[in-house]
Amino acid sequence: MAGNAILCVDDENIILDSLKEQLEKYFGYDYLYETAENGEEGLELIEELLEDEIKILIIVSDWLMPGINGDEFLIKVHQKYPSIVKIMLTGQANEEAINKAKKHADLFAVINKPWSEDELFRIIKSGLTKNE
Amino acid sequence: MKKLQLNTKLLIGITLIFAIIIVCFILLERQFSVILLIICCGYIISVLFISIITRTLSSVLKENQKKILLQNEEIANAFESLQESRKKYENLVDSLEEEYIFFSKSDSGTLLSVSPSVKTILGYDTNEFIEKKDSLYTDNPVNEKAREHEKKSLEGIQQPKFTVELLSKRGKAHTLEISEVPIFDEDNKLISIEGIAQDITKGKIAEDLIKEQEEKYRLLFNKASDFVFLYAIDNKGLPGKFMEVNDYTTQKLGYSQEELVRMSPADLTAVEFMDDTSGENQLKEDSKFERIWEAKDGTHINIEISTHSFKIQNRKVAIAIARDITERKRVEEEIRYINEELINQKENLEALIDNLTITQEQLVQSEKMAALGQLIAGVAHEINTPLGAIKASIGNLNDSLDKALEEVPELVTKHTTEELKLFIKILNLANRAVPDVSSREKRKYRREIAKALSERGIESPNIVADTFIYLHIFEKYNELIDFFKDNKSLEILNSAKNFASIQKNAYTIQLAVEKATKVVFALKKYVHRDMEGQKVPTDIIDGIETVLTLYHNQLKQGVEVIKDFEKLPEVNCFQDEINQVWTNLIHNAIYAMSYNGTLTITAKNKGDSVTISFADTGCGIEPDIQDKIFEPFFTTKKQGEGSGMGLDIVKKIIEKHNGFITFKSELGKGTEFTIELPVK
Numbered sequence: 001m002a003g004n005a006i007l008c009v010d011d012e013n014i015i016l017d018s019l020k021e022q023l024e025k026y027f028g029y030d031y032l033y034e035t036a037e038n039g040e041e042g043l044e045l046i047e048e049l050l051e052d053e054i055k056i057l058i059i060v061s062d063w064l065m066p067g068i069n070g071d072e073f074l075i076k077v078h079q080k081y082p083s084i085v086k087i088m089l090t091g092q093a094n095e096e097a098i099n100k101a102k103k104h105a106d107l108f109a110v111i112n113k114p115w116s117e118d119e120l121f122r123i124i125k126s127g128l129t130k131n132e
Numbered sequence: 133m134k135k136l137q138l139n140t141k142l143l144i145g146i147t148l149i150f151a152i153i154i155v156c157f158i159l160l161e162r163q164f165s166v167i168l169l170i171i172c173c174g175y176i177i178s179v180l181f182i183s184i185i186t187r188t189l190s191s192v193l194k195e196n197q198k199k200i201l202l203q204n205e206e207i208a209n210a211f212e213s214l215q216e217s218r219k220k221y222e223n224l225v226d227s228l229e230e231e232y233i234f235f236s237k238s239d240s241g242t243l244l245s246v247s248p249s250v251k252t253i254l255g256y257d258t259n260e261f262i263e264k265k266d267s268l269y270t271d272n273p274v275n276e277k278a279r280e281h282e283k284k285s286l287e288g289i290q291q292p293k294f295t296v297e298l299l300s301k302r303g304k305a306h307t308l309e310i311s312e313v314p315i316f317d318e319d320n321k322l323i324s325i326e327g328i329a330q331d332i333t334k335g336k337i338a339e340d341l342i343k344e345q346e347e348k349y350r351l352l353f354n355k356a357s358d359f360v361f362l363y364a365i366d367n368k369g370l371p372g373k374f375m376e377v378n379d380y381t382t383q384k385l386g387y388s389q390e391e392l393v394r395m396s397p398a399d400l401t402a403v404e405f406m407d408d409t410s411g412e413n414q415l416k417e418d419s420k421f422e423r424i425w426e427a428k429d430g431t432h433i434n435i436e437i438s439t440h441s442f443k444i445q446n447r448k449v450a451i452a453i454a455r456d457i458t459e460r461k462r463v464e465e466e467i468r469y470i471n472e473e474l475i476n477q478k479e480n481l482e483a484l485i486d487n488l489t490i491t492q493e494q495l496v497q498s499e500k501m502a503a504l505g506q507l508i509a510g511v512a513h514e515i516n517t518p519l520g521a522i523k524a525s526i527g528n529l530n531d532s533l534d535k536a537l538e539e540v541p542e543l544v545t546k547h548t549t550e551e552l553k554l555f556i557k558i559l560n561l562a563n564r565a566v567p568d569v570s571s572r573e574k575r576k577y578r579r580e581i582a583k584a585l586s587e588r589g590i591e592s593p594n595i596v597a598d599t600f601i602y603l604h605i606f607e608k609y610n611e612l613i614d615f616f617k618d619n620k621s622l623e624i625l626n627s628a629k630n631f632a633s634i635q636k637n638a639y640t641i642q643l644a645v646e647k648a649t650k651v652v653f654a655l656k657k658y659v660h661r662d663m664e665g666q667k668v669p670t671d672i673i674d675g676i677e678t679v680l681t682l683y684h685n686q687l688k689q690g691v692e693v694i695k696d697f698e699k700l701p702e703v704n705c706f707q708d709e710i711n712q713v714w715t716n717l718i719h720n721a722i723y724a725m726s727y728n729g730t731l732t733i734t735a736k737n738k739g740d741s742v743t744i745s746f747a748d749t750g751c752g753i754e755p756d757i758q759d760k761i762f763e764p765f766f767t768t769k770k771q772g773e774g775s776g777m778g779l780d781i782v783k784k785i786i787e788k789h790n791g792f793i794t795f796k797s798e799l800g801k802g803t804e805f806t807i808e809l810p811v812k
Contacts, residue, residue: 014644014647018528041571115520
């Protein structure tokens, strides 16, 4: 099963569900939309998907989550998979964390909750353009 | 008796004569008888004459005899009184012997005799004294003078009394007062010198003693470093002129003794203080009062006078001691000033304390706000997350609704009854509620479903399986899977998805609103400030839950919260303040555990009180700082991370509630804070 995927990481199911629905609505079935509830699961999932030869193009991650925070998660991802476009979707922008992620995870963009569809699609689209 | 004898004799005589005459006349011649008659008559006359004379003499004699008897009596009386006087004098002399020595000296000055009293007075026998006399003079200078007097006495010049000092047999000096009288013969030649010596030793000692005492008192009077003076008191009882003043008075006031005796104590009172005469009248009585005196040079001296009035030779006088209290007054004034200062300072301090109380209240408030500031970051996330979900869901919902509305006519017209049944079945199976299924499990189901679909030869099984997951159809996919035969059934699945999406997004919105509401409600509860400033019955658990809600986003990162709550009675609390305690302790616990660990919150009902403890599995508190943690401004956090006021405020709040806060901590294992609050 080959393909490209967009990974969403957030500890809130309501976010994951609505976000996934939005992406599917906009980008249709061109991509797989995967979700993880925290950083650890995200890292696991990336491995899993790679095994299935699914390439992750973009990761949209929350910042404040149980376990490892968004910035740390993205840094870890970046260390292994620098090509993945990393986007932070957060309810509260912790400047320090964002700067850290920008520096060490090549953070592509920060989207604030609540987000607008347009902003989300525009950023994801440009992220995809960057990666393809 | 004698008279009677005399008369009888006379009668016998006359009778006898007349008898003789008769005889004669009878026997004898006439002539002879005449003669004899004459003789007889003569005899009778003489006898009569003698009788008369005898009688007269006898009465005179009797008279004299009486007188003599009287005189004899007088003499006897005089003798008696003489005897008495003699006795008296003898006694006197005896007593004089105690003090007087009588002596006589020759014209050459040799001591001739001395009265035995010398033995009593000086202890010498008379001869011994006469022998030794010249060697008994002491070397007291009075003896020089005495010798001169003695010399002059020998020259016949009467000397006034003089004194000598002689040694007694016991070797004690005796002072004798000597009176010497030179005795001259008819030719005015000096025969001897008679003298009396009086032992005045005792008297002298007393005199010396008086002198010495007077000297002492005079010294005391003059050398006293107080004003000491005597002044007269006039008829009206008011102070009159000074009579005597001591050296200190003259020195201090600058007036001479002569000047002062023309003045009265009242004259010394400084003019500007003359109004104050209240004490002046008291001068007549024993009293104590204060004055301001003006010295001759104009200096003012504060004095405190004690007076005592009494009488000397019927004159009313007063003695007074006045003390210079200028320095004391100055010190008093200083003390009064310092006292005022102190009162001022006390007032200032009280104001400061009031301020501090206000400040403390403000501090509590600002700590609360600071905690809130820290929370707000997380709280923003807590609110923005549901808001994000709501916003996204509304967009999704709108789109799904549009699509669904579009599909309704087609659904009704185009599809067979069979297909419509599938549609209803899908919607029935779809669970709009968010099931307790993790994303991991969802992926497992998706794989399972995709596999099953793939086995039935359905295209894009992954996408179809994804739709199943979206519809929350997990275990029950088997009930549906048999109906999927062709693309048409997939169309129906997608149509159902659009309808389900409406429900699902609406439900997400509902959930999100609930989440946001909970946070907002907690926030509202947290910032609530009891304006009345009064204790109200408070649900402690509710307060802790509120704080936990606000800390949810921090806790969820890795802190497991174990709640071991007994049912607690309502506790009278300053609600907003007590919540700050939970905030602080929960915050500290999270910080100590670095967002990872277990926080056990235990609430126990002890009847009259409740205990709430917060046990973390954090780093613990270093033993050497354990006694400092409640001190204000003490913090182990980096600058800017904490004010160090947290636990200080916690302690103050607990004390304000008459409660206690204790803690036990073990390095590397954790810390447990326990709070006990009285219910009432």
